Amino acid sequence: METFLFYAQAALVVVFAVMTVAAHNPVRSAVYLISALLGIAGLFLLMEAEFVAAVQVLVYVGGIMVLFLFVIMLVSVRETVRQAFLNRQWKTALVVGIVLAAQLLFLLVTGGRIFEVQADPSLIAQAPTMNTESVGTVLYTTYLLPFEIASVLLLVAIVGAVVLAKKNI
Amino acid sequence: MIGPTHYLVLSSLVFTIGLIGFLMRRNVIIMMMSIELMLNSVNINLIAFSDQLQKVGGQVFAVFVITVAAAEAAVGLGIVISLFRNKETVNADEIDLMKW
Numbered sequence: 001m002e003t004f005l006f007y008a009q010a011a012l013v014v015v016f017a018v019m020t021v022a023a024h025n026p027v028r029s030a031v032y033l034i035s036a037l038l039g040i041a042g043l044f045l046l047m048e049a050e051f052v053a054a055v056q057v058l059v060y061v062g063g064i065m066v067l068f069l070f071v072i073m074l075v076s077v078r079e080t081v082r083q084a085f086l087n088r089q090w091k092t093a094l095v096v097g098i099v100l101a102a103q104l105l106f107l108l109v110t111g112g113r114i115f116e117v118q119a120d121p122s123l124i125a126q127a128p129t130m131n132t133e134s135v136g137t138v139l140y141t142t143y144l145l146p147f148e149i150a151s152v153l154l155l156v157a158i159v160g161a162v163v164l165a166k167k168n169i
Numbered sequence: 170m171i172g173p174t175h176y177l178v179l180s181s182l183v184f185t186i187g188l189i190g191f192l193m194r195r196n197v198i199i200m201m202m203s204i205e206l207m208l209n210s211v212n213i214n215l216i217a218f219s220d221q222l223q224k225v226g227g228q229v230f231a232v233f234v235i236t237v238a239a240a241e242a243a244v245g246l247g248i249v250i251s252l253f254r255n256k257e258t259v260n261a262d263e264i265d266l267m268k269w
Contacts, residue, residue: 006171010179017183017206021190026198033202036183040209043176047220052212052231059235064205064242071246072198075253086193087262093192097185104181112174117221134225135232143229150236157240164247167254 005046013039024085026072034065051132176217183210197252197259201245208238 016036023029037060044053108115139147187206194200212231219227253259 002171006175010175013179014182014186017186020202020206021186021194021199026196029199029202033205036206037209040213043179043213044216047176047216049216049219049228049231052216052228052235055232055235056212059239060205060209064239067242067246068198068202071249074250075198075259085195087195090193093189097189097192100188101181101185104185105178108174108178108181112177115173115177117173117218131225131228135228138225139229139232142226143233146233150233153240154236157243161243161247164244165250 002046006043009039009042009046012036013043027069030065030068030072033068034061037061037065049131051135173217173221176213180210180213180217183207183213195261197249197261197264198246200261201242201249205238205242208234 013036016032016039019032020029020036023032037056041053041056041061044050044056184207187203187210190203190206191200194203212234215227215231215234219225219231249259252264256264258264
């Protein structure tokens, strides 16, 4: 069952990712990207990371992609559809991308067993806790300083976005 | 049985698709969407190893990556809007003010 779910979700994610990149209309591209992100959230659920899956749906699909759609609607869609959709360097880019994919897949096929690391048995033996609970505990103890820095980063991003999008500064 | 190698193969495919999209398309907004795809492929890796090692640090790191992606999208789209206001284009080939 897990195997079937993984392959179904993975095929969905890859197909929607390709369609995101290949769609002429930016609105369609954004909708395909939303589907791909939802598929990735499903994969997170499959890996028992419920909290990150919920954050993925809330922040990415509910926040970032709505922002993208707003901006696509603000800049004229019709003009961008009529333009040529590949840039001048697309042949080089395609070759570089395919070579990179071949290298990564070769590495993973020949040396993939290195990544089959085993978990510490004592960690598995522990009584299972709720995923959100354990993420929250680690986030507010071990990673407290990075958490605070991330909040400052978000504040800077808010101010920066307002300043950039304002008409007369 | 699905191990981390399956997830690594998937994430490298998604990363490469995002990279090709970023390099090939001329619409700045779609280039930014390709960046989101690449960031998500990294998240798949982090969660896969977090699940394999039964340690929750990878999931915390994925949350941080999502935070950075949100900040990046907000600032980037602000740049796109002010660019469109000044130059009437979202075409990456026409944005060449700093070219000499």
